[in-house]
Amino acid sequence: MKELLVATRNAGKIRELKLLLKEYPIAVTSLLDYPDMPEIIEDAETFEGNAAKKAVVIAQHTGRIVMGEDSGLSVEALGGRPGVYSARYAGEKATDQQNNTKLLQELKDVPMSRRKACYHSYIALADPKGVIGVVSGTCHGIIATEPHGTNGFGYDPLFIVPQYHKTFGQLNPSIKAEISHRSWALKKFKLEFGDYLKRL
Numbered sequence: 001m002k003e004l005l006v007a008t009r010n011a012g013k014i015r016e017l018k019l020l021l022k023e024y025p026i027a028v029t030s031l032l033d034y035p036d037m038p039e040i041i042e043d044a045e046t047f048e049g050n051a052a053k054k055a056v057v058i059a060q061h062t063g064r065i066v067m068g069e070d071s072g073l074s075v076e077a078l079g080g081r082p083g084v085y086s087a088r089y090a091g092e093k094a095t096d097q098q099n100n101t102k103l104l105q106e107l108k109d110v111p112m113s114r115r116k117a118c119y120h121s122y123i124a125l126a127d128p129k130g131v132i133g134v135v136s137g138t139c140h141g142i143i144a145t146e147p148h149g150t151n152g153f154g155y156d157p158l159f160i161v162p163q164y165h166k167t168f169g170q171l172n173p174s175i176k177a178e179i180s181h182r183s184w185a186l187k188k189f190k191l192e193f194g195d196y197l198k199r200l
């Protein structure tokens with residue numbers, strides 16, 4: 001079977017990307033399948049820059065076409081933080097739970113009316129010559145005052161989806177696959193770069 005290598009070590013992302021790409025007859029693999037790949041320093045100031053860097057570093061190392069995804073949460077009352085630092089919000093090796101605790105702490109005096117947030121996903125495709133393209137998607141929500149549910153990953157137990165009055169932690173993964181930032185980015189990706197997936 002043909003293979004698409006995604007330059008990520010995040011198991012939650014990999015699970016979602018596999019579900020979102022399931023109509024293609026390709027095996028979606030990640031850096032967890034290739035432990036000897038180089039470390040990628042995420043030093044760009046934008047999601048787009050980091051997504052491109054992940055894809056290019058691994059494409060140049062492997063000589064293959066590679067997908068990179070950079071994502072995060074922007075909270076209005078925090079001026080857009082944690083943003084590109086979402087994975088390391090509570091520290092360099094922070095767990096999802098530590099990041100969620102920090103977010104709740106920072107928002108402890110903020111009323112529901114001011115807890116608007118937005119997830120962003122940027123997906124890049126690269127070959128050894130460089131970036132082929134980058135697409136993005138967003139998903140709007142509200143940050144809960146305590147965690148609910150265990151589905152998803154990252155900030156999902158705190159991310160209330162207004163149309164369902166539930167967090168992504170509570171909602172079925174099939175619903176997240178229809179409306180998430182990652183799913184919107186993937187929809188664009190399929191329109192713009194679907195041919196690359198067929199020619200892998």
Ligand code: ITT
Pocket residue numbers: 007008009010013042069070071072073086087099119152153154155156180182
């Ligand atoms: P890779 O760089 O290896 O892909 P990472 O976890 O470091 O893994 P990012 O730098 O893109 O990935 O950080 C994304 C963080 O944003 C992630 O760790 C979560 O904290 C948060 N995040 C992104 N998408 C999310 C989602 O769908 N649900 C919950 N949290 C999400």
